[in-house]
Amino acid sequence: MELDHFMKGCIRRNPGQKEFHQAVEEVAASVLPFMKSDKKYKGVNILERMTEPDRILIFRVCWEDDNGNVRTNRGFRVQFNNAIGPYKGGLRFNRSVNLSILKFLGFEQTFKNALTTLPMGGAKGGSNFNPRGKSDREVMRFCQSFMTELYRHIGPNIDIPAGDIGCGAREVSYLFGQYKRLRNEFVGTLTGKGLSFGGSPIRTEATGYGSVYFAREMLATKGESIEGKTCLVSGSGNVAQFTIQKLIDLGAKVVALSDSSGYVHDPKGITHEKLEYIIDLKTNRHGRIKEFADEFGCTYHPGKKLWEVPCDMAFPSATQNEITEEDAQQLLKNGCMLVSEGANMPTSIAGVHLFQDAKILYAPGKASNAGGVAISGLEMTQNSIRMTWSREEVDTKLQEIMKNIHAQCVEYGQKKGHIDYVKGSNIAGFVKVSDAMLAYGIV
Numbered sequence: 001m002e003l004d005h006f007m008k009g010c011i012r013r014n015p016g017q018k019e020f021h022q023a024v025e026e027v028a029a030s031v032l033p034f035m036k037s038d039k040k041y042k043g044v045n046i047l048e049r050m051t052e053p054d055r056i057l058i059f060r061v062c063w064e065d066d067n068g069n070v071r072t073n074r075g076f077r078v079q080f081n082n083a084i085g086p087y088k089g090g091l092r093f094n095r096s097v098n099l100s101i102l103k104f105l106g107f108e109q110t111f112k113n114a115l116t117t118l119p120m121g122g123a124k125g126g127s128n129f130n131p132r133g134k135s136d137r138e139v140m141r142f143c144q145s146f147m148t149e150l151y152r153h154i155g156p157n158i159d160i161p162a163g164d165i166g167c168g169a170r171e172v173s174y175l176f177g178q179y180k181r182l183r184n185e186f187v188g189t190l191t192g193k194g195l196s197f198g199g200s201p202i203r204t205e206a207t208g209y210g211s212v213y214f215a216r217e218m219l220a221t222k223g224e225s226i227e228g229k230t231c232l233v234s235g236s237g238n239v240a241q242f243t244i245q246k247l248i249d250l251g252a253k254v255v256a257l258s259d260s261s262g263y264v265h266d267p268k269g270i271t272h273e274k275l276e277y278i279i280d281l282k283t284n285r286h287g288r289i290k291e292f293a294d295e296f297g298c299t300y301h302p303g304k305k306l307w308e309v310p311c312d313m314a315f316p317s318a319t320q321n322e323i324t325e326e327d328a329q330q331l332l333k334n335g336c337m338l339v340s341e342g343a344n345m346p347t348s349i350a351g352v353h354l355f356q357d358a359k360i361l362y363a364p365g366k367a368s369n370a371g372g373v374a375i376s377g378l379e380m381t382q383n384s385i386r387m388t389w390s391r392e393e394v395d396t397k398l399q400e401i402m403k404n405i406h407a408q409c410v411e412y413g414q415k416k417g418h419i420d421y422v423k424g425s426n427i428a429g430f431v432k433v434s435d436a437m438l439a440y441g442i443v
């Protein structure tokens, strides 16, 4: 009842923004009942305030392609909430980018960043520019034009962007190069930078590794381990690649992965050698996953989703709403006992409810994929103190952070002897951000 009433208001204020409504509904379903437990939340409209971004910037991005044509894209930055630290969140470059998607991502980011225990607020940005099929020079000209507007709104104590879908090491480097040139200062205003100019060890690997570390924590609550488990990892980009790497290291067998055109099924399992091929294919050559099937003689399923393949554990690591209700049903029917989300909001609300009802180990992205932004936070620290830590030091910190996020989920997510990680992560994030907002008064 209360949730319906709250969502009616949210939908009225944000018409047509389906993904944003979905992200808010998932949080509100956990937080509204919790708010009744403390009178400090009464009469202060705190959840309404948290669902309204601090500000949104929208700007034109013009650039010239290799044939001399003038191209126009739209740039965005949603500075969602800076109650507990400067705005922090990635830039997505993909044809599908619109305000609804960036608002859902910025909202989720606010909770996720709070869970990392580091002082970071939430933001997200990007453009409807699609780097796929563009030359390096075209990508460079686009990034320079994008930054020529964005640079006035960001800074190391204001807002620190990073990469996301379609915005990897190449794009972050072009963006940082232009920022440094316009500002004439070398500061850590972007994260995910190259190792030779202020990047942190393990940042590239952090989201994927963190998602597997989180899965390890969840399994430990049942006395189980990763070794010997059959896994599906969707996507084949940054998050998917390093999820696969850590799963292989810990003795699991990854039998399928995908891209936006289809999936490959390799029953023998992905090895480190095959993974090297995937990293080169996707990161350097920007190719299609079908080429993997041709190279290693396994099956390719165009236009299909990998969730039909039987598995013990699933790691959705591509994009939002990639697990529908039917996909969730299929996974459960095939005996899947753990889902750790590497992507943001990859499971539809109906799918989430099925996982919760089945009481499998299900971690929402804001908890399980927080490793990436956590190491971005540590990149900011290293930039501030002008030092670089070793791989081992950063990896140890990442494992501690994932353990800590898991512990917060356990603290707030107990439900009749079972851990509801959705409830746990939503309430833990809410408590931290709302405490700060309430302390500031009505601002």
Ligand code: NDP
Pocket: 163, 164, 165, 166, 167, 168, 207, 235, 236, 237, 238, 239, 240, 258, 259, 260, 261, 317, 318, 319, 320, 322, 342, 343, 344, 369, 370, 372, 373
């Ligand atoms: P990449 O661009 O490196 O890879 C994205 C992958 O997902 C590609 O394989 C891409 O296929 C596939 N994909 C994209 N859109 C679709 C679609 N509509 N259907 C099926 N597959 C699709 O991005 P990342 O790996 O960085 O990000 C993946 C997810 O993880 C996103 O949800 C992102 O927000 C989230 N995330 C990323 C973090 C990071 O540190 N990078 C941190 C936290 C969350 P194709 O090659 O065909 O485009």
